[in-house]
Amino acid sequence: MHTLFSILMLLILSGATDYQKIADDTKWEWNDExxxxxxxxxxxPDGYKVEIIDKKEFTKATLKFTKEGKExxxxxxxxxxxxxxxxNVLYYADYSPFSTGCSIVARDLTNxxxxxxxxxxxxxxxxxxxxxxxxxxxxxxxxxxxxxxEASGNYVEFVDPRTGKSVGHKVFKN
Numbered sequence: 158m159h160t161l162f163s164i165l166m167l168l169i170l171s172g173a174t175d176y177q178k179i180a181d182d183t184k185w186e187w188n189d190e191x192x193x194x195x196x197x198x199x200x201x202p203d204g205y206k207v208e209i210i211d212k213k214e215f216t217k218a219t220l221k222f223t224k225e226g227k228e229x230x231x232x233x234x235x236x237x238x239x240x241x242x243x244x245n246v247l248y249y250a251d252y253s254p255f256s257t258g259c260s261i262v263a264r265d266l267t268n269x270x271x272x273x274x275x276x277x278x279x280x281x282x283x284x285x286x287x288x289x290x291x292x293x294x295x296x297x298x299x300x301x302x303x304x305x306x307e308a309s310g311n312y313v314e315f316v317d318p319r320t321g322k323s324v325g326h327k328v329f330k331n
Contacts, residue, residue, distance in 0.1 A: 174298050174299065174300070175325075176298075176300055176315040176324040176325030177324070177325040177326070178325075179297065179298065179315065179325055180313055180314070180315055180325030180326055180327040181325075181327055183313045183327060185304075185311055185313075185329045186304065187291075187293070187304060187306050187311070188293070189291070191239075191293045191295075192237055192239060192291040192292060192293040192306070193236060193237060193239070194207075194209050194218060194220060194234065194235075194236050194237065194238045194239065194240070195209065195236070196239070197238075197239045197240045197241065197294075200241065200242075201242055202242055202243075204224055204225050205222065205223070205224050205242055205266075206222075206223050207220055207221065207222050207223075207240075208220070208221040208223070209236070211236065216235050216253075216254065216255070217233070217235055218233075218234055218235050218236050218238065219231060219232070219233055219234075220232050220233075220234055220238060220240070220249075222247060222266065224266060229266045229267075229269060230247060230264055230266060230269045232249065234249070234251070235253075235254055237254050237291055237292070238250060238251075239292055239293055239294050240294070241294055241295070241296065241301065242266065243296070243318065245265065245266045245267050246263055246264065246265060246266065246272065246318070247263070247264045247266050248261060248262070248263050248294065248301055248318065249261070249262050249264075249294075250262075250292040250294055250303065251274070252290055252292055253290060254289065254290050254291065255288050255289065255290065256288055256290060257279065257280060257282070257283040257288060257290060257307055257309065258276065258277070258279055258290075259276075259277045259279060259290070259292050259303065259305060260274050260275060260276045260277065261274070261275050261277060261294075261301065261303060261316050261321065262274045262275075263318065263321060272321075273320065273321035274321065275316060275321035275322070275323065277303060277305065277312075277314045277316075277323065277326075278312075278314060278323055278326045279305050279307070279312050279314065280305070280307055280309055280310050280312055280328060283307070283309045287308075288307070288308045288309075289307070289308045290305070290306075290307045290308070291305070291306040291307075292304065292305055292306070293306075297315065299318070300315040300316060300317060300318065300324060300325070301315070301316045301318050302314070302315050302316075303315075303316065310328060310329065310330075311328070311329040312326065312327060312328045312329060313325075313326070313327050313329070314326045314327075
């Protein structure tokens with residue numbers, strides 16, 4: 158019991174952010190434009206660029222990331238593949254626009270190695286025949302925030318950028 162109290166006090170004194178509380182307090186927000194690779198490309202930090210090679214169908218696109226003119230990483234995604242770069246790490250949403258679910262992937266852009274891949278809790282398993290799925294990502298108080306906009310519902314999820322662990326999650330009632 159003494160150890161649990163010590164841990165709780167350490168968390169309180171260290172100012173640890175309660176992402177579950179932030180998730181619980183989050184209001185639903187969605188912007189179709191923000192859920193695109195083209196929008197994400199506009200947010201790249203200085204020195205980084207992304208070339209989006211459209212395969213002329215929404216389900217396929219190649220995203221080629223460069224730093225100061227040198228290719229550092231390429232992913233096969235789609236025009237809705239969203240991403241962020243922070244401190245030489247690429248975070249991107251790996252999902253299908255036609256089925257439920259999403260994973261967030263972190264890649265070191267200095268060497269291209271995958272740091273972690275985390276499946277989001279999202280809405281959980283959904284059975285379906287026709288489906289649509291969209292994701293947008295941004296930063297909130299040091300965590301990566303993902304909004305999921307699926308045919309069966311909406312959610313927000315916060316992910317620790319160091320570990321890939323989900324630290325806050327909320328499903329919005331339709």
